[in-house]
Amino acid sequence: MKVIELGYEEAEVYFIGKELNNDMELFTEDVQEKIEKSVDLLNGYTVFGHCSAHFTPEFTEKGVLLKGSDFYLQGNDIKAHLLGCDKVYLFCATLGYGVDRIIRSFEVCDLSLGYYLDVLAGYLIEKYCDYVESVIGKAESEQDLTERFSCGYGDFPLDAQKDILRLVNAEKELGVKLTESGMMTPQKTVTAVIGIGKKAKVQRCKLCVKNDDCKGQCND
Amino acid sequence: MIDLSKELLLDGAMGSLLMERANTPIGHRLERLNIENPDIVKSVHNDYLNAGSNIIFTNTFGLNCYNFDNIQLEKLSTSAISIAKNCVEGKDAFVALDIGPLGKIIGDGGIDFDEAYNAYKQIITLANDKTDIIVIETMTCLTEAKIATLAALENSKLPVMVSMSFEENGISVFGNPIECFAKVIGSMGIDAIGINCTLGPKEMLKLIKRLKENTDKPVFIKPNAGMPTVENGKTVYHTTKNEFATFTAQAKKMGVKIVGGCCGTTPKFIAETKKEWTKVVAGNTKYRKRSIVCSAYKYVEIDAPKIVGERINPTGKKAFQKALIEEDWGYILAQAIEQEVAKADILDVNVGLNGIDEEYTLAKLVKKLQGITTLPLQIDTTDIKALEKALRVYTGKAIINSVNGTKESLDTVLPLAKKYGAAVIGLTIDEKGVSNDINERVNIAKKIIEKCQEIGIDKEDIYIDTLTMAEASGKGNALCTLGALKDIKKLGVKTALGISNISFGMPSRMDINAMFMELAIDAGLDLCIINPNLIGIKGSKFAKDFLLAKDGATEKYIEYATSQVIKQPKAQLSYKKTLFDAVYSGQKELAKSLCSELLKENEPLSIVSKYLIPALDKVGEDYQSKKLFLPQLIASAQAAKEAFSKLEKVMVNEQVQQKKVFVIATIKGDVHDIGKNIVKAVVANYGYKVIDLGKDVDYDEILKAVKKYYPCVLGLSALMTTTAVNIQKAIKIVKEKHDIPILVGGAVITKEYATKIGGIYCKDANDAVKTLKALP
Numbered sequence: 001m002k003v004i005e006l007g008y009e010e011a012e013v014y015f016i017g018k019e020l021n022n023d024m025e026l027f028t029e030d031v032q033e034k035i036e037k038s039v040d041l042l043n044g045y046t047v048f049g050h051c052s053a054h055f056t057p058e059f060t061e062k063g064v065l066l067k068g069s070d071f072y073l074q075g076n077d078i079k080a081h082l083l084g085c086d087k088v089y090l091f092c093a094t095l096g097y098g099v100d101r102i103i104r105s106f107e108v109c110d111l112s113l114g115y116y117l118d119v120l121a122g123y124l125i126e127k128y129c130d131y132v133e134s135v136i137g138k139a140e141s142e143q144d145l146t147e148r149f150s151c152g153y154g155d156f157p158l159d160a161q162k163d164i165l166r167l168v169n170a171e172k173e174l175g176v177k178l179t180e181s182g183m184m185t186p187q188k189t190v191t192a193v194i195g196i197g198k199k200a201k202v203q204r205c206k207l208c209v210k211n212d213d214c215k216g217q218c219n220d
Numbered sequence: 221m222i223d224l225s226k227e228l229l230l231d232g233a234m235g236s237l238l239m240e241r242a243n244t245p246i247g248h249r250l251e252r253l254n255i256e257n258p259d260i261v262k263s264v265h266n267d268y269l270n271a272g273s274n275i276i277f278t279n280t281f282g283l284n285c286y287n288f289d290n291i292q293l294e295k296l297s298t299s300a301i302s303i304a305k306n307c308v309e310g311k312d313a314f315v316a317l318d319i320g321p322l323g324k325i326i327g328d329g330g331i332d333f334d335e336a337y338n339a340y341k342q343i344i345t346l347a348n349d350k351t352d353i354i355v356i357e358t359m360t361c362l363t364e365a366k367i368a369t370l371a372a373l374e375n376s377k378l379p380v381m382v383s384m385s386f387e388e389n390g391i392s393v394f395g396n397p398i399e400c401f402a403k404v405i406g407s408m409g410i411d412a413i414g415i416n417c418t419l420g421p422k423e424m425l426k427l428i429k430r431l432k433e434n435t436d437k438p439v440f441i442k443p444n445a446g447m448p449t450v451e452n453g454k455t456v457y458h459t460t461k462n463e464f465a466t467f468t469a470q471a472k473k474m475g476v477k478i479v480g481g482c483c484g485t486t487p488k489f490i491a492e493t494k495k496e497w498t499k500v501v502a503g504n505t506k507y508r509k510r511s512i513v514c515s516a517y518k519y520v521e522i523d524a525p526k527i528v529g530e531r532i533n534p535t536g537k538k539a540f541q542k543a544l545i546e547e548d549w550g551y552i553l554a555q556a557i558e559q560e561v562a563k564a565d566i567l568d569v570n571v572g573l574n575g576i577d578e579e580y581t582l583a584k585l586v587k588k589l590q591g592i593t594t595l596p597l598q599i600d601t602t603d604i605k606a607l608e609k610a611l612r613v614y615t616g617k618a619i620i621n622s623v624n625g626t627k628e629s630l631d632t633v634l635p636l637a638k639k640y641g642a643a644v645i646g647l648t649i650d651e652k653g654v655s656n657d658i659n660e661r662v663n664i665a666k667k668i669i670e671k672c673q674e675i676g677i678d679k680e681d682i683y684i685d686t687l688t689m690a691e692a693s694g695k696g697n698a699l700c701t702l703g704a705l706k707d708i709k710k711l712g713v714k715t716a717l718g719i720s721n722i723s724f725g726m727p728s729r730m731d732i733n734a735m736f737m738e739l740a741i742d743a744g745l746d747l748c749i750i751n752p753n754l755i756g757i758k759g760s761k762f763a764k765d766f767l768l769a770k771d772g773a774t775e776k777y778i779e780y781a782t783s784q785v786i787k788q789p790k791a792q793l794s795y796k797k798t799l800f801d802a803v804y805s806g807q808k809e810l811a812k813s814l815c816s817e818l819l820k821e822n823e824p825l826s827i828v829s830k831y832l833i834p835a836l837d838k839v840g841e842d843y844q845s846k847k848l849f850l851p852q853l854i855a856s857a858q859a860a861k862e863a864f865s866k867l868e869k870v871m872v873n874e875q876v877q878q879k880k881v882f883v884i885a886t887i888k889g890d891v892h893d894i895g896k897n898i899v900k901a902v903v904a905n906y907g908y909k910v911i912d913l914g915k916d917v918d919y920d921e922i923l924k925a926v927k928k929y930y931p932c933v934l935g936l937s938a939l940m941t942t943t944a945v946n947i948q949k950a951i952k953i954v955k956e957k958h959d960i961p962i963l964v965g966g967a968v969i970t971k972e973y974a975t976k977i978g979g980i981y982c983k984d985a986n987d988a989v990k991t992l993k994a995l996p
Contacts, residue, residue, distance in 0.1 A: 020849050030806065031851065049393065069246040097395045105592045107897050108550055109557040112806070112854045118894050158942060166247065171323060172385070172417070175360050175393030179329030179916075181889030181942045 003048060004131055006124050011039045014123045015116070038116040042124055047096030050132045051173040054089045057082055057195075064088070071163045073193065077154030081146060085195030091148075092170040093132045094189040095125055103187075125188045136194060144199045148192035156193075158182055164191045222275070222314050222353055222379060224412045224438045227472075227502065230480025231268035231276045232490050233445075234318075238264060238279070251283045254299040261300070265307040271487035272494035273480065277318035277355055278304045280347075284322050285339050297346045305350070314352035316381070319343055319368060326363050327587070328916050329891040333367060333613050340371035349376055357442070358417050358482075359384045362396040362404060362516045363615040369408055370612070381440060383414035390427050398427055400514045402434035403617040407641020416442035417482040420459050421467030423447065428474050432505035434512070439476050441468070445484030457484030464489050465496035472497060475504040511680045511714050511746070513566060513643055516615040517594040520565050522683075522714055525741045528598055528619075528749040529564030530718065531555045532585075534573045544573055544581065549588055550912060556593050562752035567593065568621060569610075570600035578606040586610045598749075599642075604632050611640040619643045619747075622685060625650030625664035630671045637672075643681040644672065645716050645747070648704060654687055656694070661686055661704040669713055683716040683747055684708045690724035691732070691767060695774075698722060698736060698767040702743045709744035716747035719754070722767070728781035735759025736767055799827070799863065803835035806855025808862045815863040824867040832860055836905055840986045850898070853986060857901040864905060882992070883925050884935040885913035886966075887950060890943040895966060895984075899935060902985040903992065908933075919946075919953050926958050933992060936979070937966040944968050948977040961995055963988055 012027070012035050020026040055066035063072035064082055073082070082088060099121050106114035129148060137145055151161045162178055168191075170176040176189050184191070222228075238250045242260045253261050261279050268276055278300040283293060304315040322339055324331050331339075344354065354372045359365035365384055372380045382405050390398040398415070406413050413435055415424055421443040432439055446459030459467075468479045479497075481489045511522040520526060532555050534540045543551035556567055569589065571581045582601060589597060599610045600621040611618060622645040623633040637644045646668035648654075648661035655661060665684045672682050686704035689697040701722075705715050717740055723732035734757040737748055762780040765773035799818060802811040818827050839856040842848040884900055886893040893915040904910045911929050913921060926934060934954060938944045944966070951962050955978060964979035965988065974981035982988040 019851055021846060023849075026849065026852065028805075030855070034851075047391075047395070071247070096393075101395075101592065101594070103894075105557050107894060108553040108592055109561075110858075111897055111901050112851060112858055115851060115854050115894060115898070152941075158940075171321075172358070172360065173393070177323070177325045177330070179325055179889065179891060180331075181329070181940060181946075183329060183889075183891060183940060183942075185325055185329060185891070187892065 004124075004128055006039050006042055006120070006127070008036055008039055011035050011120050011123065015119060018123075019119060034113055034116045035120070037113060038120045041102055041117060042095075042099065042121060045096075045098035045102050046121075046124065047098055048093075048128055049096060049174040050091060050093040050128070050135075051168045051170060052089055052091035052132070052136065053168045054087055054196075055167075057085060057088045059083065066090075066167070069167055071160075071167060073160065074157060075155035078149060078156040078193065081149050082193070082195040082198075084198045085146065087140070087196035089136050089194045089196065090164050090168050090191070091132055091136070091194070092165060092168050092174060092176055092189065092191045093125065093129050094174050094176055094186050095121060095128065097175065097186045099188050100186045121188045125190055129190050129192065133194065136196075140196050143196055146195040146198050148194050150190065150192045161191060164193070224379065224381070224478065226477065227497070228274045228440075228478045229272050229490060229494055229497070230316075230440065230442060230478060231265075231273040232271075232442075232481030232485035232487060233483050234264060234277065234279060234281070236483065237267075237486065249282060249287060251279060251281070251288070251296050251300070254279055254296045254303060258299060258303050261303050262307060265304055267487040268490055269307060269311060269313055271491040273313065273490055275314045275316050275353065275480075276304055276307065277316045277357075278351065280318050280343070281320035281358075282323075284343055286322055286324060293342070294346055297343070301347060301350050316353045316355040317344070317347045317351040317378075319354065319356045319372075320358050321360065321364055326361065326367065327591070329889070333587075336364065336367045337371050340368045341375050344372055344375045347376075349378055351378065353379045353381060353411075356380065356382045357414075360392045360396075361394040362392070362401055363394075365401070365405055366408070366615055369405055369410060373409055379411035381412040381414060382410050383416040383440065383442065385418040386415060386427060388419060388423050388426075390430055394516075396516050397519065398430050399434050399512070399519045400516055400616070402431050403512055403514050403519060404516070404615065404641065406435035406437050407617060409639065409641075410437065412438040412440050412478060414440035414442065414478070417444060420444050420446035420457075421464055421471065422459070425467060425470055425474070428471055428476055429505050432475055433508045436507040438478060440478035440480070441471055441476055442480040442482045443468070443485075444482045445489065448484065455484075459484075461486075461489045461492040465492040468493050469496040469500045472500045473503040475502060477502050509678065509680050511643070512617065513596040513619055514617045515594050515596045516590065518596065519617075520596055522746050525745055525748055526565040527563065527752050527755060528566045528568050528716075528747050529556075529559030529562070529595075529752045530568050530720070530749050531559050531751060532567060533570040533600070535570070541573055544571055544576055546911065548912070549585070549914065552585065553588060553592055556589055556595075559752045560593050560595055563755055564595060564752040566598050566619065566747070567595050568598040568600045568749060570621075572601060572603070578603045579609050582606045583609040583613050586614050590615060598645075604636070607633070608636050608640075611636060611642055614640075617641055617643065619645060619683065621645045621749075622647050623668065624648075625667050627651070630668065634671060634675050634677065637677055637681075638675050643683065644677065645683045645685050646672075647685045648687055648708075654689065656696075656700055658700055658703040658707065661700070662707045665704070665708045665711065665713075669711060679712050680714075682713040684711075684713055685716045685718070688718050688721040688736075691722055691769075692725035692774075696769045698739070699769055702739055705740060705743045705745060714746040715744055716749060717745055718749040720750060726766075726781070727778060730754065730757055731759050731781065732763045732766065732777075733759070735763035739764070739767060799831040800835045800838075803832060803856055803859045803863065804839055806852055806859050808855075808859045811859040812862045812866055815866040819866070819870060824871045827863075827867060832863055832905070836860055836902075840989060843986050850984075854898055854901060857898075857905055857985075860905040861901065879907055879909040880933075881911060881929045881931040882908040882933045882935060883911045883913065883922075883929055883931040885917040885922055885925075885937075886915035887936050887938045887943055887946045888916060888918050889946055890938050890940060890966075891915050892939040893937065895939070896935070896937040899937070899965070899982075899985045899988050903935075903988055906989055906992065908992070919950050922950055923953055923957070926954055926960070931960065933961050933963060933995065935963040935965070935982075935988065937964070938969065939967045941968050944973065947979065951978045963991060 058065040063074035280300045356368045424443045445457035448455045598619040624647040648664040722736045723729035762777040766777040799814040886896045962979045964974045965982040971981040
C-alpha cells in the first residue's frame, strides 16, 4: 500500500493557486482534465523512498559538526537554525526515477501535460517530505522539530548536498545520485536537515533565493 | 579453477568489520587500509577463511578513478590482491576481485557510456587477472551493471560473477526488475548471477525463484543480516546467525549453491551457515525456457502475438527524414510515445537513410529512447557496426532485425546476438535471393536455426520471418508466406512478419493489412511488425479472398475498395469558434480541423497573418498582464504548432525555408530543461526554425551548431547557480568567433547577471518572443 496518495482536489487547489493565481475563470474543463490525468500518472509511477540518519551536533567555529562523522554543516543560517537542538536529522526523500521518465515522455509528446506533471510532482515531493517529517517526529516521541532546512537556503552551501547524500547512504538506499554539477537525480528529490528539541520558527521563505516572485507554494 | 556449479561459501561483510577493527571515522575510504593497515584487512580475510569461506573478496569495493588517483589506485589494487592471495595460500580457497558501483550517474548530467566503461576497464586491467575470479556486486542500476560486465568480459579471461541489489518487490532503486537483470546480464556470457545486500535472507528467498526461473546460470546470494534499523545513530541488523543459516539453507533447497553474507554479517554467520548447509541437500528451481525480450524496466513474454511498432523508420517519410538529418529528436521520440500509447509491445528502430552516419545516429537514438519509453527495442539495421554500437549501449535484451541465410550475414550478426544476449529475427532469404517455394524458405529457416544453435543461441530467441511480398506483384505471394510460416512454427521457434508490404500497390491498404495479419496470426505469427494504429481494425472478406489468391478476387477487391466511401472520422467542428479562438484557448484538435477548413479558401500565409499571429500575440499580451498563465501559454503554443504543421504541408518550399534559425540549449551540467522546451514551443510559432540541442550540452557542441546552422540567435538556459557559470563560459567561447545575440534564461539567472556575462536576459518564453521581435 502506498503511504501517500495524491488526491484530485488537493492537486486542483494547489495548481489553481500556484499556476492560475487563484483565478477560477481559468479553471476550465481542459485544465481539470489535465490535472486529473497528471494525478493518475503520478500515483501510478511514483516510487516513494526515503532514508535518514541522526547525529549529535557540536557547535564549532567551523560549523555544526555532526559527531561520529567528518562533516560540518557550514554557514550562519544553518547554525542559527539548529542552535539549541540536541539532535540533528539528515534525510533524503524521492519520488523515484519513474516520475522523471514520464515527465520526459510527456515533454516530448505533450509539453502541456509535461508541465502539469512537473508542477504537481513538485507538490507531491513536498507532501512526501511532510510525511517523512512526521515519521521522524514519531520516532522522537513527538518532541519539537525545527523546520526542514535544505542546501541552498541562506548561506547553507549547495556543496553540502553530496555529504548529506553520503551520510544517509542515499545512493545505495534510494539510487539518488548527484550530477557532475551537483544536481540530484531523480529530479524530484529533496534532502533536508531537521533539528530536534526546538520549535519551528525560522521562516524558510525569508532565506529563499526565489522569494521575489514566489507565490507561497512552500506553504510557509 | 573454480567450479561454480559446486557448493561454495563466500565471505561476509567487509566494511563494517574493517571500520570496527581499524576504528575509522564514517566517510574514511576503507580501501586505504590495504596500505595503511594491511594486517587488519588480513585479519578479516583470515577470519572468513577459518569460518569456512571458499571465496574471499578483495578489499577493493570502492577502488576506482573517482575515489583515488592513478598512483593510489595501482598501489591499493596490488596490495589488496596480494593480501588476499597470501591469506588463501595452501588453502582450498579462491580470491575474487571485488568491484562495486562507481557512484556516478551514467547518462545525462553524469558520465557517458565510454567513460564508465574505461573506469571499469582500468580496475580490471590493473588487477591483471591475478585473482581467480571477478565479482561485480551491489549494482543498483542495470545500465551500470551491463557496462561493468562488458568491461570484465572484454578485458579479462577470468570467470565473472555479477550481482545486483533489489528492494523487497524485486525491483532495484533504479526501477530495474530482477527478471530484466536475469535476461540482460544472464545472457552475456557470465559465469554466475546473484542478489546481494539491501535484503535479509528471508526477503531474498522470495526473489530467488524469480531469478532462477529466468536464467540457467548458477545463482549466488549474499544477504544482509536482516533488514536494518537505526538505533542511537548505529545501524542495527536483527537477524541472528542461526536464523541466517536456516534461511540460507532454505535457499539451498531452492537450488542456490553459492552463498555468503553482506552488511551486518560476520565470520560467525558464515561458520553457522556452513554447519547448516551440510545438513541440507541442494534442490533445484527450474529455469523456464521462454521467449522474453526486455528493456531495463519492462519485460515482454512472447506467449501470444505481439505488436512491434514500425513507425521509427525514415523509409518513405519525408518529415521523419528531415528530423533525422536535423537531429530533431523530439519529433522522432514523439513517434515512440505515440506507438506506446497505441499499445505497441515492442518498438522497431531504424535510421537507415542516405547521408546519415548510422553508427552514431542509431546509438544516440537508442540512448534517448531508453530515457522516455519502457518498451523493449528491436534494432533494425544492415550496418554491422551500427548494430554492435546500438547493442552495446542498449540496456535490455533487444531483438536484432535481422540476420538472413547468407553466409556473410550469419557469420557477422549471430556472434553479436550471442555476445550481447539479443534475440534475432531470421529472414528466409539467402545468396539465391527470395524463393517462391515454401520448402526453400523452410530450408533457409532450418539453416539459420542450426547456425544459431551452433553458436549457442536458444530456439526461444529465434524469430523466423518468412518474408511478406506484395500480393499485387505476384499472385500467391501471401499463400507462400503463410504456408512457410505454418511449417516453420513446427520447428519450435517463434515467427515474425512485417505486415504492410503485403498491400503494396493496392487501394484501401489497411483493409488488406488487417486481414493479412489475421491470417498470419492464425498460421502462428508471433511478432506482427506494423503500425500499431492497425490494432482493432478488421479486414474485409474481399481482402481475404484476394490474399488467398482466389479466382477473380483481385478485381472484386478493387471494385469493393474503390466503391467504399472513405470514412474519415468527422472532427467535431464548432463553427462558432474561429482558429483565433482555438489557438487562444489551446485546443489542438480544433485548431487542426479549423485550419484544414480555412485552407480550402485561403492562402497559408494569410491564415498565419489573419488568425495565428494575432492569437499568439493576444496570448502573449494576456500572459504578460496575468490574465493568462503558463499552462495556457503552453497549450496555445501547442495548438498553434498543430495549425502551422497543417499549413507547412501546403506551403511552397521557399515559404518554409525563409525561417530564421534559433539554436537553443540547456547548458552543460544542467538537466532541468522544461523551461527551455517551453521557449522552444512558443518561439517556433513566430517564424523561427528552432534547433534544439537538448540538455547538458557541452560548449563544443554549441559552437559546432552555431557554425553548422548560422543561427541569427542563440538561446541558453540554466536552472542552478552551479551551472549558470557554464553559460558565461559558453557565451565567451561563442562570441570569440561569432557575433550573434545570445538570449539567456532560467530560474537563477537575473537581468544583471545576464548583462554582465554578455547575454540578453529573458524572463520566460513570452519575454523571449518579445526580445526576438525587438532584435534588429
